[in-house]
Amino acid sequence: MRAPSAAANSPSQLPVSSYFDPALYARELQHIFQNGPRYVGHALSVPNVGDYYALPQEGEGRALVRNAGGIELVSNVCRHRQAVMLKGRGSLTQGAGSSGGNIVCPLHRWTYSGTNSASTPAGTLLGAPHFDHDPCLNLNNYKLQEWNGLLFEQNGVDVAAQLAHMGPRADLSFDGYVLDHVELHECNYNWKTF
Numbered sequence: 001m002r003a004p005s006a007a008a009n010s011p012s013q014l015p016v017s018s019y020f021d022p023a024l025y026a027r028e029l030q031h032i033f034q035n036g037p038r039y040v041g042h043a044l045s046v047p048n049v050g051d052y053y054a055l056p057q058e059g060e061g062r063a064l065v066r067n068a069g070g071i072e073l074v075s076n077v078c079r080h081r082q083a084v085m086l087k088g089r090g091s092l093t094q095g096a097g098s099s100g101g102n103i104v105c106p107l108h109r110w111t112y113s114g115t116n117s118a119s120t121p122a123g124t125l126l127g128a129p130h131f132d133h134d135p136c137l138n139l140n141n142y143k144l145q146e147w148n149g150l151l152f153e154q155n156g157v158d159v160a161a162q163l164a165h166m167g168p169r170a171d172l173s174f175d176g177y178v179l180d181h182v183e184l185h186e187c188n189y190n191w192k193t194f
Helices: 023-034 159-163
Strands: 038-042 051-054 062-067 070-077 089-091 102-104 111-113 125-127 144-147 148-153
Touching: 038 062, 051 148, 070 144, 070 148
Parallel strands: none
Antiparallel strands: 038 148, 051 062, 051 089, 062 070, 102 111, 111 125, 144 148
């Protein structure tokens, strides 16, 4: 019998080219990030009815909004002149600048439902000043699924089934916690080095 070689005992490594190959990167984006679970945030980011959180990882182009029916993920870009409407985290119902529970465009005051009704989805156009008729341009609304407070965009992946064997669910519980802040770091390196 021969002793195992040193190469057989060393951990496997990816070839250097796998970090720089644009075709491989495109396949990774498609198969891992587009077709896999799409985490968008945590329920703690919108703890109360009326709270919103504009997603920084998407340039605030979409926002989580908690209304009486739960948490919704809506486009945060006005359908009239493409202005970003909500900034950071806040409340649609309380404090300075609140909008009575609605999402209001800062440019021309187009008004979309936010938290007013569990029967009206967030993002439904309520009013468009200076238009004789309703242009029927609601904000896009994206389905969510929640697992232990983690919010995922619904894209056909059953997140609960995929995470069922991840270990003790209680160890992944954030009950009793509050969200302090979120930091976003954009780095110019291949995701596999993280």
